């Protein structure tokens with residue numbers, strides 16, 4: 001079904017908008033609606049509108065003075081009764097009558113069975129910068145400089161499992177419309193006959209590092225209903241890009257709110273990213289580079305708030321970490337069509353989605369919510385000692401999120417939901433200390449081994465079936481079968497596993513299959529080997545030395561798709577050639593495919609012979 005969610009060409013006097021009405025544009029709530037001092041104080045914005053200077057007001061044409069509107073019935077405007085208690089639109093006092101530029105097309109995200117988040121950016125094509133009231137069929141929404149001209153509304157009252165189109169429209173000029181977007185609602189929470197669900201899964205889109213050809217995949221091939229982004233949607237660095245004409249506009253690391261906003265602005269000029277957003281709803285979670293490299297709850301590798309280091313001595317541009325993190329989060333909430341699930345809870349983004357009895361999604365925040373100290377390059381040895389203490393309360397996600405994911409997985413199992421999918425930023429599997437090829441990444445779950453063990457132990461103890469984790473971060477491709485025994489065997493911690501448990505462990509119980517996807521455009525471990533052949537030699541050593549690792553590939557950029565029905569979960573890894581130094585939207589290659597059969601808790605053998613990369617010998 002196609003339903004047009006039109007933004008009606010209405011405009012009331014700006015002075016009639018109340019703070020509550022401002023907040024109908026969810027961007028005004030970003031990210032702390034219950035703590036206005038930390039975000040946007042809409043009461044102040046409202047007051048400012050009331051006190052707008054005569055000069056600004058004179059730029060807004062009085063509706064009655066427009067000569068091109070026929071008198072009497074005004075078919076271009078909705079009938080009385082819509083919005084704000086206004087009953088006669090023709091008497092609205094002020095109108096912004098200029099053109100709007102929908103500078104970054106449209107986007108949608110976080111599909112529920114009854115609602116979806118719709119996004120656009122409406123920038124006035126005029127010399128003055130006033131707030132632009134807009135409205136849609138259910139309510140008004142306003143936008144302005146306070147929210148970087150972003151518009152983010154929740155369209156509600158929708159039908160489940162339905163394809164919709166939508167369009168924003170300039171209130172003052174009905175012909176001035178956004179591109180038409182397509183979006184989709186999720187299956188009903190209680191649905192029992194859910195059709196195959198298809199996701200395209202991304203991470204690590206670095207604008208100066210390469211083109212975003214991979215985003216074109218699900219648009220060109222129409223093989224995904226939803227897009228998932230596992231983090232590093234933008235990068236904070238100010239370098240690179242000269243060879244491909246994508247030099248960042250700010251040649252330094254991001255620090256201010258405007259820095260972060262302009263970086264989203266810049267990333268969203270990529271045509272394949274724009275097209276993907278216009279056509280498919282996204283479920284996004286952030287990783288570190290939406291703020292700064294290897295950030296955790298109280299710092300990053302180059303910024304913190306520590307008094308002992310002389311105030312903000314490590315900080316970029318003398319901006320303390322907490323300020324920088326606040327700017328980064330606010331820009332993220334403004335520019336991504338993401339729900340704000342509990343604004344009073346440290347701007348958390350971890351959240352879940354239920355797709356009938358077919359699958360539940362748990363989208364984690366392993367990064368910014370409550371992560372204990374991570375590897376910041378200058379403290380690696382210290383973190384390494386913390387990481388291996390299995391009895392420590394040290395956590396990657398924080399106690400509240402730990403309880404949520406454990407309770408959630410158990411509830412999914414008890415409800416009879418077949419698949420439990422986890423969107424996760426950093427590798428869960430144990431990355432073997434094969435020092436010749438790879439050093440342990442203490443910024444990933446290997447740095448939080450007690451937390452990992454608690455999670456895997458819970459899945460094992462509760463006999464939770466069909467858990468699949470999808471991971472970004474590494475700019476490389478991985479297939480792990482994680483369980484307590486095998487994971488500990490892959491690290492120094494095997495000595496802590498009781499001998500009896502090692503011999504009685506049921507390999508088909510409590511195994512969490514992990515699908516790690518490569519980057520959209522960021523280069524990494526695989527590229528450091530200089531050639532595809534060399535990187536594959538390294539990948540071979542990895543799969544041979546790591547008992548939990550079944551497949552590895554390092555060289556190409558690309559993305560994953562996963563298609564899920566009641567009997568199978570099938571993941572495809574796609575590669576794009578040329579390390580993304582040119583745009584190649586129609587040039588993907590299937591690198592590898594792996595399938596889980598429901599109830600088996602591992603991937604089927606024999607594995608496909610991969611087009612790129614290496615599989616474990618004998619598998």
Ligand SMILES: [Fe+2]
Pocket residue numbers: 203204232289473474475519522
């Ligand atoms: Fe990345």
